[in-house]
Amino acid sequence: MIFWQIYALVYDHIMLHLLPYRRLLDAAAKSLNPKSGWHILDAGCGTGNFLHHLLRLEPKVKADGIDFAPAMLQRAGLKSKKIVNWEHRVTLREADLNTFIPYGDEVFQGAACINVLYAVKRPDLLLKEIHRVLEIGGKLVLVTPPFEPKIFPVFKEHVQQMKEGKPYYWPFFLSGQILCLAPWLFIFIILNMFIKKQESFHFLKREELISLVEECGFELLSLEKVYGDQDWFLEAVKPAPEEKEEGLFFK
Numbered sequence: 296m297i298f299w300q301i302y303a304l305v306y307d308h309i310m311l312h313l314l315p316y317r318r319l320l321d322a323a324a325k326s327l328n329p330k331s332g333w334h335i336l337d338a339g340c341g342t343g344n345f346l347h348h349l350l351r352l353e354p355k356v357k358a359d360g361i362d363f364a365p366a367m368l369q370r371a372g373l374k375s376k377k378i379v380n381w382e383h384r385v386t387l388r389e390a391d392l393n394t395f396i397p398y399g400d401e402v403f404q405g406a407a408c409i410n411v412l413y414a415v416k417r418p419d420l421l422l423k424e425i426h427r428v429l430e431i432g433g434k435l436v437l438v439t440p441p442f443e444p445k446i447f448p449v450f451k452e453h454v455q456q457m458k459e460g461k462p463y464y465w466p467f468f469l470s471g472q473i474l475c476l477a478p479w480l481f482i483f484i485i486l487n488m489f490i491k492k493q494e495s496f497h498f499l500k501r502e503e504l505i506s507l508v509e510e511c512g513f514e515l516l517s518l519e520k521v522y523g524d525q526d527w528f529l530e531a532v533k534p535a536p537e538e539k540e541e542g543l544f545f546k
């Protein structure tokens with residue numbers, strides 16, 4: 296927990312400037328395809344960046360963000376003043392995803408869990424909890440780092456995307472970013488090296504992730520790598536329970 300409290304101090308300084316991260320959040324929000332009145336869960340919402348993207352896509356969605364790090368939630372709360380509709384639509388809650396998700400069964404139409412699963416003690420418990428709170432047909436967007444993740448391919452992807460967006464000016468933009476963000480970048484890289492070294496964290500191979508998601512009751516829709524190939528982007532749905540053979544037999 297103390298680690299995430301420290302991470303909260305630098306998180307947005309770097310992440311909000313990283314083009315692959317912004318693309319990833321956009322893709323996650325679009326994948327949930329939220330409709331007016333839907334209730335969406337962001338499990339491990341951090342500083343609320345995904346919630347921001349979600350509300351921009353569908354201002355009439357209702358969203359709940361939960362996280363156990365007060366410093367992350369505090370930063371998410373500060374964004375509320377800048378984002379139209381936030382205070383009427385978003386609820387932030389402090390809760391530990393190592394236990395249970397503090398909601399009843401089948402209350403959400405969609406759920407996002409972005410770069411959190413690897414950090415919890417029991418990824419299977421978290422996925423079963425998300426499965427429980429999703430209604431039947433509800434969609435899960437799960438983003439989580441692969442086995443042996445690296446940070447430099449993400450920066451490489453950032454430069455690539457910057458080159459595409461600003462073909463002539465990108466060297467000036469990039470130099471400006473490096474100069475302004477250097478101290479944050481240094482701390483960010485150290486913290487990421489720490490994450491990589493944590494033996495208690497779960498960096499999953501493709502097959503491990505697929506079986507985990509399916510064992511927790513989801514039906515896999517798609518799985519690809521994003522974020523400079525340093526994140527799995529998985530879409531899954533909570534299927535209707537299968538009718539029991541015996542039930543049909545005795546009808």
Ligand SMILES: C[S@@+](CC[C@H](N)C(=O)[O-])C[C@H]1O[C@@H](n2cnc3c(N)ncnc32)[C@H](O)[C@@H]1O
Binds near residue numbers: 344363393408
């Ligand atoms: C890498 S950040 C990702 C934040 C956010 N999802 C995003 O994409 O920007 C990981 C987040 O997971 C939260 N987290 C880690 N373990 C948790 C737990 N057991 N319960 C609740 N939140 C947890 C951290 O506090 C942190 O905000």
